Amino acid sequence: MSETQIASLDRLTQALADEMPxxxxxxxxxxESEVPLIPQLAGHLIAAGGKRLRPLITLAGAQxxxxxxxxxxxxxxxxxxxxxxxxxxxxxxxxxxxxxxxDQRRGRQTANALWGNEASVLVGDFLxxxxxxxxxxxxDIQVLQLLASASARITEGEVKQMTVQNAPDSSIDxxxxxxxxxxxxxxxxxxxxxxxxxxxxxxxxxxxxxxxLALGRAFQxxxxxxxxxxxAQKMGKNAGDDFYEGKITLPVIFxxxxxxxxERAFFDRTLAQSDIQEGDLHHAIxxxxxxxxxxxxxxxxxxxxxxxxxxxxxxxxxEMKQALIEAARFSARRPS
Amino acid sequence: MSETQIASLDRLTQALADEMPxxxxxxxxxxESEVPLIPQLAGHLIAAGGKRLRPLITLAGAQxxxxxxxxxxxxxxxxxxxxxxxxxxxxxxxxxxxxxxxDQRRGRQTANALWGNEASVLVGDFLxxxxxxxxxxxxDIQVLQLLASASARITEGEVKQMTVQNAPDSSIDxxxxxxxxxxxxxxxxxxxxxxxxxxxxxxxxxxxxxxxLALGRAFQxxxxxxxxxxxAQKMGKNAGDDFYEGKITLPVIFxxxxxxxxERAFFDRTLAQSDIQEGDLHHAIxxxxxxxxxxxxxxxxxxxxxxxxxxxxxxxxxEMKQALIEAARFSARRPS
Numbered sequence: 016m017s018e019t020q021i022a023s024l025d026r027l028t029q030a031l032a033d034e035m036p037x038x039x040x041x042x043x044x045x046x047e048s049e050v051p052l053i054p055q056l057a058g059h060l061i062a063a064g065g066k067r068l069r070p071l072i073t074l075a076g077a078q079x080x081x082x083x084x085x086x087x088x089x090x091x092x093x094x095x096x097x098x099x100x101x102x103x104x105x106x107x108x109x110x111x112x113x114x115x116x117x118d119q120r121r122g123r124q125t126a127n128a129l130w131g132n133e134a135s136v137l138v139g140d141f142l143x144x145x146x147x148x149x150x151x152x153x154x155d156i157q158v159l160q161l162l163a164s165a166s167a168r169i170t171e172g173e174v175k176q177m178t179v180q181n182a183p184d185s186s187i188d189x190x191x192x193x194x195x196x197x198x199x200x201x202x203x204x205x206x207x208x209x210x211x212x213x214x215x216x217x218x219x220x221x222x223x224x225x226x227x228l229a230l231g232r233a234f235q236x237x238x239x240x241x242x243x244x245x246x247a248q249k250m251g252k253n254a255g256d257d258f259y260e261g262k263i264t265l266p267v268i269f270x271x272x273x274x275x276x277x278e279r280a281f282f283d284r285t286l287a288q289s290d291i292q293e294g295d296l297h298h299a300i301x302x303x304x305x306x307x308x309x310x311x312x313x314x315x316x317x318x319x320x321x322x323x324x325x326x327x328x329x330x331x332x333x334e335m336k337q338a339l340i341e342a343a344r345f346s347a348r349r350p351s
Numbered sequence: 352m353s354e355t356q357i358a359s360l361d362r363l364t365q366a367l368a369d370e371m372p373x374x375x376x377x378x379x380x381x382x383e384s385e386v387p388l389i390p391q392l393a394g395h396l397i398a399a400g401g402k403r404l405r406p407l408i409t410l411a412g413a414q415x416x417x418x419x420x421x422x423x424x425x426x427x428x429x430x431x432x433x434x435x436x437x438x439x440x441x442x443x444x445x446x447x448x449x450x451x452x453x454d455q456r457r458g459r460q461t462a463n464a465l466w467g468n469e470a471s472v473l474v475g476d477f478l479x480x481x482x483x484x485x486x487x488x489x490x491d492i493q494v495l496q497l498l499a500s501a502s503a504r505i506t507e508g509e510v511k512q513m514t515v516q517n518a519p520d521s522s523i524d525x526x527x528x529x530x531x532x533x534x535x536x537x538x539x540x541x542x543x544x545x546x547x548x549x550x551x552x553x554x555x556x557x558x559x560x561x562x563x564l565a566l567g568r569a570f571q572x573x574x575x576x577x578x579x580x581x582x583a584q585k586m587g588k589n590a591g592d593d594f595y596e597g598k599i600t601l602p603v604i605f606x607x608x609x610x611x612x613x614e615r616a617f618f619d620r621t622l623a624q625s626d627i628q629e630g631d632l633h634h635a636i637x638x639x640x641x642x643x644x645x646x647x648x649x650x651x652x653x654x655x656x657x658x659x660x661x662x663x664x665x666x667x668x669x670e671m672k673q674a675l676i677e678a679a680r681f682s683a684r685r686p687s
Contacts, residue, residue, distance in 0.1 A: 050511045110476060114469040133450040136472055137510045140446060140479070144502035147483055151496045159495060160487045166480035174473045175386045 022344035024066055030338040031074050034089055038070050041098040045145050056126050056138045061105050068342075069104050069205050070097035072230070075339050076209025076223045082331040084214050092153035093212040099153075099162065100205045102146035107169060107197075109139035114177075115260055158208045165204035172196020181261040181289065183271045183282040190268060191232070194239075199231030222326045226339065229323035233316040234346040239264035240312035243300050255296040261286050265315065266308030267299075273306040316347035358680035360402055366674040367410050370425055374406050377434040381481050392462050392474045397441050404678075405440050405541050406433035408566070411675050412545025412559045418667040420550050428489035429548040435489075435498065436541045438482035443505060443533075445475035450513075451596055494544045501540035508532020517597040517625065519607045519618040526604060527568070530575075535567030558662045562675065565659035569652040570682040575600035576648035579636050591632040597622050601651065602644030603635075609642040652683035 028035075046057040077093035080086070109126055111117070113135050118128040127135040143166070150159050176193045179185045206227035210220050242257045243266045257264055263286065271282050281302065285291050303309060323343035330336050364371075382393040413429035416422070445462055447453070449471050454464040463471040479502070486495050512529045515521045542563035546556050578593045579602045593600055599622065607618050617638065621627050639645060659679035666672050 048507055048510075050507050050514065052510055052514055053507065107476075110472050114472060132468075133513055134510065136446050136450060137506050137513065139476075140443075141503060141506035141510065143476070143479060144499060144506055147495070147499040148503060151492060151499050154492060156487060156490060156492060156495075159483070159492075163480060163483040163487050167477060167484060170473050170477040170480055171384055171386050171389065174384075174388055174470065174477065177469055177473065178386065178388055 022341050022348065024068065024071070024342055024345050026334075027071050027075060027338040027342045030334055031071055031078075034074050034094070035067065035070070038067075038074070038094050038097045038101075041094055041149070042101055045098060045102070045149060046142070048141070052130070052134060053138055053141055056130050056134055057105070057142060059123075059129065060108060060120075060126055061101070067101065068234075069100045069201060072202055072227060072339075072342070073097040073100050073205040073209035075335055075342075076206040076215070076227075077213045078335045079223065079330050079339075080210040080213035080215035080219060082333060082335065083216065083219055086213050090212045092155060092158070093209055095149045095152045096158060096162075096205075096208055096212060099146040099149035100201065102142045102149065103162070103166060103169070104201060106139040106142040106146065107173070109135045109142070111173070113139075114173075115256075117256075153212060155211065158211055161204045161208045161211075165200045168196045168200045170196075172198070172200070176262070179263055181263075181287050183263055183267055183279075183286045185263045185268060187265070187268055190263065190265060194232060194235040195228070198235040199228045202231035202234070203227035218329050222329050225326035226323045226343070229319045229326060230343050230346050233319035233323065233343065236265055236312055236316040236319065237347045240266055240309045240316070243303050243309055254300075258285070258296050258299055259291060261289055265312035266303045269308040269311050270303045270306040274302065278302050278305075313347065313349060320344055320347045358677050358684065360404065360407070360678055360681050362670075363407050363411060363674040363678045366670055367407055367414075370410050370430070371403065371406070374403075374410070374430050374433045374437075377430055377485070378437055381434060381438070381485060382478070384477070388466070388470060389474055389477055392466050392470055393441070393478060395459075395465065396444060396456075396462055397437070403437065404570075405436045405537060408538055408563060408675075408678070409433040409436050409541040409545035411671055411678075412542040412551070412563075413549045414671045415559065415666050415675075416546040416549035416551035416555060418669060418671065419552065419555055422549050426548045428491060428494070429545055431485045431488045432494060432498075432541075432544055432548060435482040435485035436537065438478045438485065439498070439502060439505070440537065442475040442478040442482065443509070445471045445478070447509070449475075450509075453592075489548060491547065494547055497540045497544045497547075501536045504532045504536045506532075508534070508536070512598070515599055517599075517623050519599055519603055519615075519622045521599045521604060523601070523604055526599065526601060530568060530571040531564070534571040535564045538567035538570070539563035554665050558665050561662035562659045562679070565655045565662060566679050566682050569655035569659065569679065572601055572648055572652040572655065573683045576602055576645045576652070579639050579645055590636075594621070594632050594635055595627060597625055601648035602639045605644040605647050606635075606639045606642040610638065614638050614641075649683065649685060656680055656683045 042061060046054045046061065048054055074093055074097050077089060112120060112125040113127050113132045117125050119125060150162055172193050172195065176197060179189050179193065203224045206223035207220050210223045215223065239257060242254060244254060267282060271279060285295050285299065320343050324340050327336055327339060378397060382390050382397065384390055410429055410433050413425060448456060448461040449463050449468045453461050455461060486498055508529050512533060515525050515529065539560045542559035543556050546559045551559065575593060578590060580590060603618065607615060621631050621635065656679050660676050663672055663675060
């Protein structure tokens with residue numbers, strides 16, 4: 016095992032400790048509405064927190080560009096953008112929970128469980144619209160262009176995920192295309208657009224884009240792999256959510272590709288035909304472990320971590336760069 | 352009855368006959384995706400057509416501004432904007448049909464009935480993102496600002512509609528706030544932003560905004576009133592959809608406000624408690640007619656038509672202005 020085990024987001028969070036309160040204030044102010052259900056429902060999700068990883072990456076991109084250009088004050092546009100990115104992310108979470116019929120997120124009941132699917136769909140739309148309002152306030156049409164395209168790609172990734180659902184013979188390419196769309200593109204756009212708000216030059220913008228893309232891929236691969244690690248080994252999320260929903264992720268793809276006729280028949284029954292019985296998750300984990308499915312997925316995540324770190328080579332040295340390197344390592348955390 | 356009976360959209364459609372094919376091409380091109388389900392599902396809804404009233408209003412706004420500024424060629428930005436407005440509208444239709452659990456629209460099965468709620472939610476998101484991409488291409492941050500705010504207001508209107516659902520004691524103000532958000536704001540933004548693409552001066556922009564707002568209100572009031580007109584009197588839509596969904600519209604508000612204890616108890620049972628039995632729709636229509644609920648709603652629609660027409664006073668005279676006047680009259684069509 017590598018040193019990724021002990022990486023955390025603390026360094027990045029600390030490096031941006033002075034900036035995040037203002038971003039959080041923008042987030043709170045912009046979910047207000049004269050229709051009380053909107054801030055109520057949105058607040059349930061957004062105030063519950065999460066790591067605010069996307070706003071952090073956005074501001075970090077801006078700070079690297081500030082270092083490059085000797086800018087000493089964080090541009091207000093970067094803060095708007097950070098809030099917008101968090102809104103886009105939370106809009107997709109609201110819609111995802113409706114689509115996946117989830118009733119738990121971050122250890123609490125989901126908005127759709129509490130207020131119904133209808134409200135979750137509409138408040139997701141509201142957050143998405145508010146995100147665009149915030150981006151308009153950056154007054155930079157290129158930033159808008161980046162995030163509008165990213166938003167379209169996110170939904171393409173999600174639709175693609177739906178179309179390859181229940182197909183355990185999916186390819187690694189299919190999987191990569193899904194997670195690039197649904198997760199990595201937003202990190203890439205956030206870092207890149209963050210850099211733009213402080214006039215990053217083209218090489219730095221490209222570096223930030225590549226960093227976000229690789230970090231996002233590592234993050235999602237790892238998240239998906241941990242879904243097959245038994246609860247005792249980790250905190251929070253329950254094991255097996257993806258299995259029960261028929262979502263095809265790397266551990267399954269590796270196991271299916273290397274599997275014999277019996278093992279494939281098992282995945283065909285459980286994942287393709289959604290005929291899941293008592294003990295099947297346990298058996299799935301056995302087969303996956305037989306083919307080192309989790310280990311190989313986490314190795315791939317590590318490769319993306321290395322790509323993310325390498326992308327920062329040309330970035331100005333300093334605390335922020337080191338914090339981003341540590342954040343990349345955190346994105347491919349191993350079960351303890 | 353007034354002359355509104357014979358008004359149609361023909362004049363507006365003809366006045367823009369040379370422009371709409373290009374807009375339709377943009378619409379088709381921009382729903383493309385490497386994920387085949389997206390154009391399939393979006394195409395089912397968008398190709399089914401509808402009147403394209405929102406793109407028409409957008410281009411009409413541009414043309415009035417062209418007349419004002421002696422511009423002879425339609426700006427490409429107006430076409431992008433017209434397509435974007437149609438995308439926003441169709442995104443909301445996809446989500447509405449999921450929320451209302453509708454299985455029929457424009458005489459065909461809905462997308463959610465054919466492909467499921469999940470796909471409809473995501474493709475709605477996709478169209479919304481694509482709309483923003485198109486608006487970015489207008490390269491006018493003010494246009495983006497207008498449409499981003501309009502989008503937030505649309506969802507606020509829809510959430511508000513949900514929160515006043517099943518409350519027959521809603522006020523006319525509640526109702527107006529719902530339809531202004533969910534319907535009228537987009538017409539206002541479309542006409543106004545259309546004008547902007549051809550440098551409309553401030554009075555013309557304000558006029559176009561007021562025109563769109565009033566037309567949208569008339570349109571929705573009329574649509575809602577016709578829901579209580581028996582099928583024999585009109586074409587297309589079934590009577591009673593709103594009644595069965597517990598949506599509170601003007602005819603019900605008028606009947607409830609003027610109703611005696613029995614009549615109110617009837618609406619409390621059917622609309623508030625959703626306890627609807629055979630014959631209840633017929634009885635609801637009887638009560639509504641006793642209080643002239645439909646007639647009074649259509650009278651209100653007519654007032655908004657007059658407002659829309661008055662707003663155009665300062666607009667350059669000519670065929671386009673006359674076509675918009677006729678479109679306003681069409682928006683408050685009476686049952687034949």
